[in-house]
Amino acid sequence: MMQKKETVLLPSSEDALIRAGKVVREGGLVAFPTETVYGLGANAFDDNAVARIFEAKGRPQFNPLIVHVADLSCISDFAVVTPLAEKLVKAFMPGPITLVMKRVKNSPVSYLVSAGLDSVAVRMPAHKTAREFIRQAGVAVAAPSANVSGTLSPTTAQHVFDGLNGRIDMIIDDGMSTVGIESTVLDVCGEIPVLLRAGGLATEKIKQITGDLLYPEKDEALPRSPGQMLSHYAPSLPVRLNALKAQEGEALLGFGKSENAVLNLSEKGDTTEAAGNLFAYLRLLDDNKKYKAIAVMPIPTEGLGLGINDRLKRAAYPRRTIGEKR
Ligand code: TXA
Numbered sequence: 470m471m472q473k474k475e476t477v478l479l480p481s482s483e484d485a486l487i488r489a490g491k492v493v494r495e496g497g498l499v500a501f502p503t504e505t506v507y508g509l510g511a512n513a514f515d516d517n518a519v520a521r522i523f524e525a526k527g528r529p530q531f532n533p534l535i536v537h538v539a540d541l542s543c544i545s546d547f548a549v550v551t552p553l554a555e556k557l558v559k560a561f562m563p564g565p566i567t568l569v570m571k572r573v574k575n576s577p578v579s580y581l582v583s584a585g586l587d588s589v590a591v592r593m594p595a596h597k598t599a600r601e602f603i604r605q606a607g608v609a610v611a612a613p614s615a616n617v618s619g620t621l622s623p624t625t626a627q628h629v630f631d632g633l634n635g636r637i638d639m640i641i642d643d644g645m646s647t648v649g650i651e652s653t654v655l656d657v658c659g660e661i662p663v664l665l666r667a668g669g670l671a672t673e674k675i676k677q678i679t680g681d682l683l684y685p686e687k688d689e690a691l692p693r694s695p696g697q698m699l700s701h702y703a704p705s706l707p708v709r710l711n712a713l714k715a716q717e718g719e720a721l722l723g724f725g726k727s728e729n730a731v732l733n734l735s736e737k738g739d740t741t742e743a744a745g746n747l748f749a750y751l752r753l754l755d756d757n758k759k760y761k762a763i764a765v766m767p768i769p770t771e772g773l774g775l776g777i778n779d780r781l782k783r784a785a786y787p788r789r790t791i792g793e794k795r
């Protein structure tokens with residue numbers, strides 16, 4: 470639920486970071502400084518906390534988020550570190566670079582962080598306060614830039630406060646972000662890195678290490694960032710929207726009170742809770758061999774409902790032929 474109370478703005482200190490870590494563990498939202506821009510952090514393993522990020526930012530779409538870590542050894546707990554990834558981690562982390570890797574099987578990272586994809590973006594900030602905050606949280610921290618969707622990324626705590634006061638729990642102030650633009654995002658699932666977003670680490674430096682770098686705009690077949698794609702996740706089963714009841718062979722995905730739902734996105738009809746469950750529940754139903762289709766109950770367009778409906782519409786979009794890009 471949206472918060473009404475004033476956001477706590479604290480200068481960075483050991484006490485403040487301990488407090489911030491506790492807020493994250495309890496499912497809250499904390500904006501924190503990094504060398505690129507300020508991030509809006511939540512527990513990456515907590516679906517509901519992650520959903521609150523989208524609510525606070527007013528993000529119309531569930532773009533995937535970056536998982537921030539304080540030490541490199543935990544990356545392999547949730548991502549597949551390819552030899553290429555390993556090389557880039559060694560060369561540039563901590564620093565203004567984000568690596569997109571495949572999720573490990575049974576990854577504890579919320580599927581909402583991945584926006585339903587099989588991949589996860591990982592970054593270790595060079596900023597000491599950022600790392601100390603993550604360490605205090607004791608979990609990996611999912612964080613987009615700490616701005617209202619569609620506005621400029623924040624490079625000071627005041628920017629964050631101006632945009633998000635009353636919508637988040639806490640802001641840690643540690644001066645201005647020195648890099649000032651977001652991290653460079655690379656897909657490193659294959660043998661050659663693909664530039665998904667130019668950013669705080671120059672591509673020349675990356676090429677010095679990898680020799681080669683691919684640009685999606687030059688090749689249709691390369692991966693790109695989901696924000697730019699019409700559809701980036703759809704279950705393999707057909708999806709029917711605004712269903713009141715399941716028909717023969719369908720699994721009913723509920724919202725609000727329902728006796729017949731196989732899974733319920735939110736029994737109490739809360740769109741934030743529903744967003745947190747959306748991708749994970751679609752996958753569970755999709756993987757269950759019992760069903761031929763997924764029927765989804767109507768979801769209101771208020772709050773995160775708009776984003777949920779946007780994603781569901783894409784998931785329900787009629788397929789042309791199997792395997793064809795939509
Ligand atoms: O510097 C930064 O990267 C800042 C600070 C806070 O770390 N964060 C940031 O987050 O800019 P955000 O949410 O504004 O941008 C994340 C970018 C988006 O372009 C998103 O599409 C891409 O990373 N991304 C995240 N996960 C992805 C994935 N699994 N596959 C492809 N792209 C992904």
Ligand code: MG
Pocket residue numbers: 613614622
């Ligand atoms: Mg952003």
